[in-house]
Amino acid sequence: MTATAPLPTELAWAIPVFVQPQPNQRLWLYRRDQAALSFLEQDGIVVAIAVAGERFPYARTALGDPFRSIQLGDDLQRVLLRYGPPDSGHLVGQMESIPPTAVGIFPMISLRYTERSNIEFLVVNNKVRRIFIFLPERVSLR
Numbered sequence: 001m002t003a004t005a006p007l008p009t010e011l012a013w014a015i016p017v018f019v020q021p022q023p024n025q026r027l028w029l030y031r032r033d034q035a036a037l038s039f040l041e042q043d044g045i046v047v048a049i050a051v052a053g054e055r056f057p058y059a060r061t062a063l064g065d066p067f068r069s070i071q072l073g074d075d076l077q078r079v080l081l082r083y084g085p086p087d088s089g090h091l092v093g094q095m096e097s098i099p100p101t102a103v104g105i106f107p108m109i110s111l112r113y114t115e116r117s118n119i120e121f122l123v124v125n126n127k128v129r130r131i132f133i134f135l136p137e138r139v140s141l142r
Contacts, residue, residue: 014038016052016122016130019139032056035072040139048134052122061119061131076126079111083119086111092122 014029017038021027025047028039035053039046051059055073062068068082092108111121114136122130 017050019048019050019132019134022140025138032058035059040134042138047138048132050130050132052130054127054129059131061133070121070128070131072128072131074128076123076128079121079123079128083111083113083117086113087115088112 011029013031013036017029017036019027019038019040021040022042025040025042028041030037030039033053033056035051035056037056037059038048038050040048051072053072055071057071060069060071062070062082070079070082088111090110090112092110108122108124111123113119113121118134118136120130120132120134121128122132
């Protein structure tokens with residue numbers, strides 16, 4: 001087990017997009033407008049992307065397809081219409097799963113689509129506040 005150093009306080013904005021890199025990976029952090037972005041790179045390949053904030057119109061899922069994409073600020077209903085029920089849902093800060101039919105009743109949940117799309121949405125008060133896209137064989141989810 002390796003110890004991780006805490007982020008300096010001047011990097012507090014990066015906490016929502018922080019992904020723990022493995023020894024052979026590099027994490028790139030950016031702040032644009034009211035959003036934070038991170039790219040996890042390994043051997044010259046981006047293996048994970050995270051974006052968090054209230055709105056950032058340049059970051060969309062599904063290659064920006066207007067009938068399938070999700071962006072920060074979209075509501076939970078749009079996620080469920082476009083992606084269907086999640087493969088798993090978790091209350092933030094807890095490891096217990098919740099049934100897919102109950103995802104709309106909690107103020108802060110993580111919806112994981114790991115079997116079909118390798119994507120995770122953090123929904124806060126029914127709004128998407130974080131999008132995390134990853135290669136599962138190269139990124140470990142906690």
